[in-house]
Amino acid sequence: MTDLKKKDETAAEHGKCMLNRRQFLMYSGSAAAAASTISISLFPGQAQAKARVVGYPRKLVAKLSQLKENKPLDFNYPDDGPNTSCFVVKMDGAKAGSGIGSQRDVVGFSYLCTHQGGYLTGKYQAVGEHRVLGQCPLHLSTYDLTRHGIIISGQAYQSIPQVLLELDGDDIYAVGMMGLIFGRNENLMEG
Amino acid sequence: MATKYYLPEDNSPLPPKSAEVLTTCCDYCIVACGYKVYRWPVGTPDGGMKAAENAFDIDFPSGPLQAWVAPTQHNVVMHKGRPHNVVVIPDKDSKVVNINGDSSIRGGTIAQKCYNPDKPTNDRLMSPMIRINGTLQPVSWDMALDVATDLMKYTVKQYGANAYGMKIYSYQYVENTYAGSKFARRSMKTANWTMHDTPANVTSTPGFRDAGFDNFGPACKDWGDAEVLMICGTDPYETKTMIFNQFIKPAIDGGQKTIWLNVRETAGIAYAKNRGNALFIQLDPGTDTPVLGAIARVIMENGWEDSEWIKQTVGQQ
Numbered sequence: 001m002t003d004l005k006k007k008d009e010t011a012a013e014h015g016k017c018m019l020n021r022r023q024f025l026m027y028s029g030s031a032a033a034a035a036s037t038i039s040i041s042l043f044p045g046q047a048q049a050k051a052r053v054v055g056y057p058r059k060l061v062a063k064l065s066q067l068k069e070n071k072p073l074d075f076n077y078p079d080d081g082p083n084t085s086c087f088v089v090k091m092d093g094a095k096a097g098s099g100i101g102s103q104r105d106v107v108g109f110s111y112l113c114t115h116q117g118g119y120l121t122g123k124y125q126a127v128g129e130h131r132v133l134g135q136c137p138l139h140l141s142t143y144d145l146t147r148h149g150i151i152i153s154g155q156a157y158q159s160i161p162q163v164l165l166e167l168d169g170d171d172i173y174a175v176g177m178m179g180l181i182f183g184r185n186e187n188l189m190e191g
Numbered sequence: 192m193a194t195k196y197y198l199p200e201d202n203s204p205l206p207p208k209s210a211e212v213l214t215t216c217c218d219y220c221i222v223a224c225g226y227k228v229y230r231w232p233v234g235t236p237d238g239g240m241k242a243a244e245n246a247f248d249i250d251f252p253s254g255p256l257q258a259w260v261a262p263t264q265h266n267v268v269m270h271k272g273r274p275h276n277v278v279v280i281p282d283k284d285s286k287v288v289n290i291n292g293d294s295s296i297r298g299g300t301i302a303q304k305c306y307n308p309d310k311p312t313n314d315r316l317m318s319p320m321i322r323i324n325g326t327l328q329p330v331s332w333d334m335a336l337d338v339a340t341d342l343m344k345y346t347v348k349q350y351g352a353n354a355y356g357m358k359i360y361s362y363q364y365v366e367n368t369y370a371g372s373k374f375a376r377r378s379m380k381t382a383n384w385t386m387h388d389t390p391a392n393v394t395s396t397p398g399f400r401d402a403g404f405d406n407f408g409p410a411c412k413d414w415g416d417a418e419v420l421m422i423c424g425t426d427p428y429e430t431k432t433m434i435f436n437q438f439i440k441p442a443i444d445g446g447q448k449t450i451w452l453n454v455r456e457t458a459g460i461a462y463a464k465n466r467g468n469a470l471f472i473q474l475d476p477g478t479d480t481p482v483l484g485a486i487a488r489v490i491m492e493n494g495w496e497d498s499e500w501i502k503q504t505v506g507q508q
Contacts, residue, residue, distance in 0.1 A: 116294075117257070161199070179199035180203060
């Protein structure tokens with residue numbers, strides 16, 4: 001990650017709703033443990049919340065040089081079980097929250113709509129400055145991929161989960177996930 | 192959540208077999224979709240991922256259109272003096288409106304409306320407030336009602352019954368609407384009463400009732416059965432989601448024509464346009480009335496109106 005500029009690592013650079021990976025891990029590891037589940041703040045048990053966040057596998061998912069502009073590349077994460085369809089895409093220069101690469105335009109997301117589990121395969125769109133996933137074939141939810149997958153329009157109960165990426169030379173690794181994958185009660189399943 | 196950053200949670204508890212199950216409905220709009228509430232004490236085991244271990248009777252991870260608990264559908268509330276988990280999800284047994292457990296983003300997250308002092312609901316008022324010596328102070332309900340009653344009596348005595356006015360919702364739960372209306376009109380004897388969607392309770396406002404259109408009349412099914420819909424100043428995909436998803440969207444797929452007058456090309460309009468049988472008239476804000484007037488003029492000039500229907504309905508009490 002030598003090509004990352006220091007000033008770009010602040011959330012302020014991305015706008016107030018943005019969060020980079022470093023801050024995510026920092027908040028998740030300490031202060032944000034209380035935000036993980038509400039029962040935790042009533043009954044302290046922060047070690048458990050920490051474990052959930054840091055337990056993600058580090059998985060090679062693509063090579064940066066192999067990505068074509070605006071062409072999603074599919075992979076499975078965090079395991080190869082049900083509901084793990086994800087994609088990584090280079091968004092042709094559109095800078096994104098948690099984006100990697102010199103243009104910060106490489107992002108990863110789940111394909112499963114967080115409304116009722118519709119598959120968003122083939123629903124990536126680049127229109128002008130916008131980079132969106134949608135409309136979902138079931139009930140039309142649409143997500144903004146430059147802003148951590150927040151809902152632009154639709155009925156989903158949360159943002160589309162974002163895969164946290166890391167760049168090591170030309171290798172793109174998936175290292176974590178923000179938001180619960182549809183159909184799971186925990187992203188990391190035992191066994 | 193004492194941070195300005197958006198921190199999505201990555202887990203949510205499944206209700207155990209032993210969870211209490213209640214039914215409720217979404218109170219955001221007139222459609223009143225059906226929801227199920229699962230409640231179990233914090234500190235007792237959550238449900239497991241196998242069908243035999245959770246209240247949904249399905250294996251997890253679940254598939255499309257099956258039950259799932261998003262983190263925003265879980266909350267912790269006090270119940271009988273003890274913290275309880277609550278999970279509120281659309282009712283998969285719904286036979287009407289949100290059939291098979293469809294939901295909007297509003298109803299889908301009603302668990303977040305439950306009072307929890309550790310969540311944004313912590314600013315909710317827990318008692319009535321009265322400004323005493325310049326400062327808003329919490330008071331008992333008895334005191335607040337006594338003061339309100341005295342002021343209402345004073346106002347009516349001093350200025351007459353119509354000096355007391357009530358603006359009330361026209362739907363939500365019939366019992367509430369009935370009690371409020373009866374209080375204003377029979378007990379207070381005021382004519383100064385109306386529902387939230389009309390400036391005054393007379394047939395000439397806001398105009399469409401005078402045109403023979405009862406704004407809460409059509410059955411949901413009518414939205415799908417119509418050959419043509421003209422939708423003005425709204426997008427039911429966003430504002431009456433179930434009417435769109437369950438009735439209008441399938442009708443559009445089957446060839447229903449839609450005409451949209453709106454400032455923005457919102458999601459429902461985008462969908463209808465993509466299906467190829469929609470006309471989208473993008474207006475400048477506030478110009479919908481001249482456009483409707485122009486359409487009415489063209490109809491009248493060509494004699495396309497139903498004169499008999501107008502004679503029978505318009506202007507009739």
